[in-house]
Structure formats: C-alpha cells, structure tokens
Amino acid sequence: MTLRISRAAVAAALAVAGAAQAGDGKLLLTGGVSSIDGAAGGGLTPWAVTGSYATTGEFGATAFATAVKTGDYGFKVIGAAVSWGDRVELSLARQDLDTRDNLAPLGLAGLHLKQDILGLKLRVAGDAVLDSDRWMPQIAVGLQHKRTDAGALAPTLFGPLGARRSGTDVYVSATKLFLAPGIVVNGTLRATRANQNGLLGFGGAQGRGYQLKPEISVAKLLSPQVAVGAEFRAKPDNLNRSVLGDGALRENAWFDVFVAWAPSKQVSLTAAYVDLGRIAPAVQPRRQTGAYLSAQLAF
Numbered sequence: 001m002t003l004r005i006s007r008a009a010v011a012a013a014l015a016v017a018g019a020a021q022a023g024d025g026k027l028l029l030t031g032g033v034s035s036i037d038g039a040a041g042g043g044l045t046p047w048a049v050t051g052s053y054a055t056t057g058e059f060g061a062t063a064f065a066t067a068v069k070t071g072d073y074g075f076k077v078i079g080a081a082v083s084w085g086d087r088v089e090l091s092l093a094r095q096d097l098d099t100r101d102n103l104a105p106l107g108l109a110g111l112h113l114k115q116d117i118l119g120l121k122l123r124v125a126g127d128a129v130l131d132s133d134r135w136m137p138q139i140a141v142g143l144q145h146k147r148t149d150a151g152a153l154a155p156t157l158f159g160p161l162g163a164r165r166s167g168t169d170v171y172v173s174a175t176k177l178f179l180a181p182g183i184v185v186n187g188t189l190r191a192t193r194a195n196q197n198g199l200l201g202f203g204g205a206q207g208r209g210y211q212l213k214p215e216i217s218v219a220k221l222l223s224p225q226v227a228v229g230a231e232f233r234a235k236p237d238n239l240n241r242s243v244l245g246d247g248a249l250r251e252n253a254w255f256d257v258f259v260a261w262a263p264s265k266q267v268s269l270t271a272a273y274v275d276l277g278r279i280a281p282a283v284q285p286r287r288q289t290g291a292y293l294s295a296q297l298a299f
Contacts, residue, residue: 163201252277
C-alpha cells in the first residue's frame with residue numbers, strides 16, 4: 001500500500017506532540033536531528049537514538065522539513081516521528097526530487113521522483129551517554145519500508161532496467177556520546193538494495209540482492225546548543241551495468257559537513273554542505289554538491 005505523507009500528517013504528529021509528556025531528562029541534541037528518511041540521527045543516516053526528548057514512560061514527537069539544492073536538482077523532504085520511552089520510534093517521510101529541466105532532451109522536463117518511507121526503530125541495548133562504568137554504546141535496530149513514484153520514468157525504470165517499485169532497508173546502529181571531549185560517534189550498517197536511496201527503485205536487472213553498506217557520523221559539541229560534524233554514507237550500485245551502458249547510472253557515496261544549532265529543546269536547525277555524487281539519470285552526469293537546510297520541532 002502506498003504511503004501518503006502530507007501537511008495533515010505532520011499536523012497530526014504535532015497534535016500528538018502537544019499531548020506528549022516528554023520531559024527534561026535528555027541533553028540538548030542527544031536525540032539527534034531528523035534524517036532525510038525520517039528517523040532520528042544525522043542528516044543522511046539514522047543513529048541509535050530515538051527522536052524527541054522523551055525518556056522512560058514518556059511519549060515524544062518530532063516534525064521536520066528539509067531542503068537540499070545542488071547544481072542540477074532540488075530535493076525536499078517533510079516528515080514526522082513519534083517515540084515512546086526512549087525505546088521505540090515510528091517515523092514517516094515524504095521525499096521529492098525535482099529534476100527541473102535537466103532531462104528535457106529525454107522528453108522528461110520537470111520530472112519529479114517521489115518516495116514515501118515508513119520507518120520503525122527499536123533500541124535494544126546500551127546508553128548513548130558515557131558513564132564511568134558504562135562504555136557500551138546505545139544500539140538500535142530498524143527498518144525502513146520505501147515505495148517510489150517515478151512518474152514518466154517508470155516504464156523504463158521498472159521495465160528494461162529491472163528495478164522494483166518498493167523495498168525495505170534493515171539496519172543496525174551504534175551511537176555513543178563521550179561527554180568529556182564532547183564527541184558523538186555513530187556507526188550504521190544497512191542491508192539495502194535501494195537505488196539512489198530508493199528514488200530510482202530497488203535492485204535492477206544486474207543485481208536484485210541485498211548489500212551491506214556502512215554509514216558513519218562524527219560530531220563535536222562546541223557548546224550545549226551547537227554541534228559540528230561530518231557524515232559518510234555508502235550506497236549500492238545496482239544500475240551501473242544496465243541496458244543504458246556501463247557507468248550510465250553509476251552511484252556514488254554521499255558525504256556532508258554540517259552544523260546543528262538547538263536554541264531550545266523544541267527547535268533545532270541544521271545546515272550542511274553536501275556531496276551527493278552523481279545522481280542518475282542525467283544527460284551529462286556530474287557530481288551534485290550544494291546546500292542542505294533542515295528545521296525540526298521536538299516535544
């Protein structure tokens with residue numbers, strides 16, 4: 001069943017947040033921000049934390065909007081998440097990649113690639129904050145079910161290229177905040193077959209199987225309200241060897257360098273420089289670099 005995320009869905013999450021009992025038990029930014037897939041973490045990858053500042057016995061909620069602008073494309077995401085007891089997180093996100101006029105020579109001017117994502121995350125062990133006798137990181141397992149709407153590209157993408165319309169990523173994340181140096185480290189291992197995170201479907205004629213891909217985030221807390229850091233996200237390359245010719249739809253890893261600011265526990269803003277590599281399809285592929293801006297409300 002296709003998921004549909006709208007302003008109404010975000011408003012509903014905010015209504016839940018308004019009734020939530022999330023308290024003051026967490027430090028600023030220890031719940032991360034909202035990733036482009038909707039889960040709490042960094043901008044590009046989920047962490048083992050749950051969104052909001054809810055602790056044991058409390059509900060919490062977040063809502064976010066993200067915009068990315070690169071040389072050839074525009075990318076927008078809206079979403080929301082609800083968490084319970086710093087243990088379980090349920091998230092929704094709606095992605096929209098605007099290819100603008102870059103595909104006009106292919107008869108696809110103004111094409112939008114859209115994707116709906118339903119995520120579930122469960123904290124299974126550990127604590128993200130380092131105590132003198134607790135060195136174990138916080139560990140969580142999660143899944144993200146995705147379904148793409150490729151518009152006029154669908155007959156080619158789901159035909160000769162052999163991709164599928166939907167797929168499910170499964171991941172495990174480990175997160176630790178080292179208070180003394182003020183450093184947050186996260187590692188995520190994702191089992192995925194998503195092409196361009198799912199915007200170009202899942203698998204392909206040359207490779208439908210799952211692949212394990214690492215994702216890494218490192219952040220430095222400059223103050224209780226400000227963090228700077230960097231992220232790396234490896235991705236599969238299922239469509240590289242396709243009917244369009246070797247290399248025509250090659251994928252690259254994603255990188256970013258970010259700064260996050262939380263003036264309060266209810267609001268956070270994240271700005272970043274992103275390098276998304278080559279985003280296929282493109283008539284003349286080139287690396288897509290640009291600016292990332294995200295705003296989150298948390299309760």
